[in-house]
Amino acid sequence: MKAANKHALILSAATKVFAKKGFFNARISDIAKEAKIADGTIYLYFNNKHDILISIFDKELGAIHSQTKDMIAKENDAEIMLRIFIINYLRAMKKNKSFAGVMQLELRQTDKQIREYRDTQFAAYLNMLASIIVLGQKQNIFRSDLNPDIIKRTIYGALEETSRVWNISLESNYSLEDTIQQLFQLILAGLRVQHPVISEEPA
Amino acid sequence: MKAANKHALILSAATKVFAKKGFFNARISDIAKEAKIADGTIYLYFNNKHDILISIFDKELGAIHSQTKDMIAKENDAEIMLRIFIINYLRAMKKNKSFAGVMQLELRQTDKQIREYRDTQFAAYLNMLASIIVLGQKQNIFRSDLNPDIIKRTIYGALEETSRVWNISLESNYSLEDTIQQLFQLILAGLRVQHPVISEEPA
DNA sequence: AATAAAAATGAATCGTCATTCATTAATTCA
């Protein structure tokens, strides 16, 4: 019987290696070495290199997705839901920096398999965000003059780029709590029902 | 005499090919075919595949950077400067979608050469944004309780993710003007001096 | 027009892995 934990062992090793060298520069032999097994063993658990990458996404993003979904299901207020989404994302990225790096790079790849994953699983994850926005607009706590998809992208982009600093570490590195607090202040202030900003076109 | 325009021809072909297949899946022969020249000719103009990629960044991002810098230098008001930065970025990404795709994917790669470019040239570009924020805080038009680096990341992330939709085109695709307007509303509303948001921690 | 210099060509080279599979090791079970 194949040890169930060897599957997880390989995924964990692969996540580290992909994060360090990127998917294309990572060799199967690198992953094998990191996992302290033979190259061939990997093929007893995965079909090929792409399969490993997709499995990483399935496992890690799947976990974040379902946890966030469950927590949100218990709430009514869109603002609380948004806070949960943000906290869950940032916590997960802080906890598993290797996965964060892999996701933030490889999920943008144009390969057919990645694209498919992005257009289904990942899109579903992001659409939670859009649903929260729409709900907030219905509840009249988020402004309705802005398009939910644009808000969704804005928030996700902000989350991703903010958490990316934890990996590249060239600039001042804020604690999780600080980052959450500041991001939430910034985003919510822009999102709440209020007087619209009026500003001239330059040039 | 080597035609100066062949250099540009290759860069343009490479940008298309990299955007479509990604740097690692792109073959030199693909670029040559796109440019309608022989494989070997490329090596009369570039040292290697990486050199092509870096040259693309140098040319395109360099142009955006210096144009934005010049325009900003003429202004005093941080809010106007911010608007210029945002408009310039989004206009450039809308105009050259292939480059946008290349930049948004390949600039995140972990290769030494890319990392170096990111940590110098690209960092300089982004730091314009940080400077604008700091100025706005000094001018007391942007709130000072938020960290400039976090704001910088938030804004850039929002810009990138918002403009990425123009390439992946799975969801509703807003005009440049709409996007600029909405993003600016959202970001500025969050950034302007105002009453802080108070919100409970969930769970 | 003939020669020289510069550019361009693309077939051949060479290194690099992903993947396979014959062999060995470990585990199960009778």
Add this chain to the structure above:
DNA sequence: TGAATTAATGAATGACGATTCATTTTTATT
């Protein structure tokens, strides 16, 4: 314990593609 089954190994295979360079073509010079 000793087959029989399952898992693991890692050397060998084969495809792929970046880069080179001997040859051809184009352009400049006299």
